[in-house]
Amino acid sequence: MSFAALPVAWIAAIAGTVAAAVIGIYLLRPTPRHHVVSNVGFWLRAVQRSRPRLLISRRVPLIALLVTLLIALAFVFELGDPRLGRGQTGTTIYVIDADRSMGARFAGARRIDAAVARVRQRAQQDTLAGQVGVLRAGLFHDILIPLTSRPADVERSLITVDPDDGPADLSEALARADRIVRESGQRGRIVLLTGRPLPPESRRGLRSPVEVISVGNVGETVAVTQLGVRRDPNAIGEYAVYCEVRAFTSRNARARLVLRDRAVVISEERVSMAPGASVVHRAQGFSSAQGEITARLEDIQIEGARDSLPSDDFAFATVDPLVATRVLLVTDGDPFLVPALETNPSVALTRMTTAAFTERRRDPRFAAELAQQSVLILDRFVPSPPVDHPAQILVAPPNAPAFANLRVLQSPRITAYAMEHPVLAGVRFDQVRVAQSLSLIAASDDRVLVRAGRDTIVMARDRPGARLIVFGFPMPETDLVRRIAFPLLIHNAVVWLDRRETPYRSWQQPGEPVHVPRGTSTVLLPNGRARDVRAGAFFETGRAGIYHAGTRAIAVSAVDTVGPLTSLDRTRGPGAFRRPLPPLSVLVAAGLLAFMLLEWVLTQRGKLP
Secondary structure, eight states: EEEEESSSHHHHHHHHHHHHHHHHHHTSSSOOOOOOSSSSHHHHHHHHHSSSOGGGOOOHHHHHHEEEHHHHHHHHHHHOOOOOOOOOEEEEEEEEEOGGGGGEEEEEEEEEHHHHHHHHHHHHHTSSSSEEEEEEEEEEEEEEEEESSOOHHHHHHHOOOOSSSSOOOHHHHHHHHHHHHHHSSSSEEEEEEEESSOOOGGGTTSSSSSSEEESOOOBBEEEEEEEOOOOOOOSSSSSEEEEEEEEEEESSSSEEEEETTTTEEEEEEEEOTTTTTTEEEEEEEEOOOEEEEEEEEEEEETTTTTTTOOGGEEEEEEEEOOOOOEEEOOOOOOOOOOOOOOTTTEEEEEEEEEHHHHHHHHTTTTTHHHHHEEEEEEEOOSSOOOHHHHEEEEEEEEOGGGGGTEEEESBBBEEEEEEOGGGGTTOTTOOBBBBBEEEEEOOTEEEEEEEEEEEEEEEEEEEEEEEHHHHOOOOOGGGGGSSHHHHHHHHHHHHHHHHHHTTOOBBBBSSSSOOOTTOOEEEEEESSSSEEEBBEEEEOOOOEEEEETEEEEEEOGGGGOOOSSSSSTOOOOOOOOOOOOOOHHHHHHHHEEEEEEEEHHHHHHOOOO
């Protein structure tokens, strides 16, 4: 045992002084003797005779003296701030893992709560002969308390420590803790408290020794691992939901999957999974405005166990609002392109023949009308002079200045396509046949979307202020128009040209900033609280949920970062983390209160005069 406030010699000296003072007070306390008298005269004589003349003639209440002496010595003992152990000299940096897995519960407590309790316990010892710092390793690494030798500072910094809903980079956190140790100018160490194995590469380059304390226990969980939402280009106002649920368990599991758009339930299904298996659920919804989708697992049942990680039982996503893109289609008739645009709910289509377009261009007011169209599609037609428009689709352009003297390919065989490009998202050109196509000449900064050997038949051009897509073949010359992917291809092309594919995503990972529209100064958090925004972005997105910025709803979800809490070839551990004992000062204070209560009880019952 050690004393943090005063040296042991000082504690002994103070204790001796206090004990002598208490004993002296009791010895000098007058204790009259009782005499039985019959009148006032005898009363006066009794008072004179009862006055003690020697110190030994005083009667001392020994029980009261003992209790008071123990109380006084307990005060002195508490004044010295007693702590078990001698602690660690030098600098100690505690790194608390705030990964999503630290929210797992065992025996009613979370892993991160067990880690915080262990830091409190050890900081009581390490501040005796050294300095202590606490670092929270989450999506962003926060220094909860810089170097201090006061355990009260550490206690205050650990009042509210919660895990994030995303992954934590322990390697970067350990490197930052190592820099703090080296900058302190003293020898030191790093203490990592985590519930997952530390990769060996995380220790590379560290000069300070690392002690790993494992908290929690092996657990099992059922998680929502994927959630995606997108508009259906073939149905006005409808959207499709894709949700995947996986069982990170060693036994069979069951749960109820509920999909909601705000407060409206759009799907509810009971799912059953074998150990390590996954289930995919698809649903349809309708919303002309922006949808806010929540996938939640309820009534989770695991044979012989319980779900250990509640934070992976839900996921969030948003569906883009139904905003119509103004499209001008110039064609003399295409039986496939026209229906694909007319049935798309996100397209406000205007049709015009080539002759009407040529005649309309002579009107000086037509340039302003054309500028109001978001996308211009020219089907087998190129006006002269060329149209200056920032978003165009050229379909089999004849005699265009930029595409003059092009070779005509007969029955070209598609050999490659850029499936990662937004225009071809979800579209496959496997076994697509083309009867006839132009061999396009792509510039060095153009992107070839579809290639037939060395020939380019579909290309995209993305330059500052202008985007262009060129199809070398007419739509009737390919069987792609008879496939379900054709409306999706046209939809992707319109969205990419209108530059709506960049700002919208169905969800983003925790930690990514939320960009707010101009004129918006606050963001509503998932719990309904408002926070101020600076520099047009909000960065505190460690918690999953729906954030509202003006008229926008942004979903923050960690569905692709979820991981198993258990290994399927291992059995579950025997029990949860054992809670540490309270500090010694708390025990002394409890004993002091017990002594004071005992003295009060004895006094009230007449045992102490």
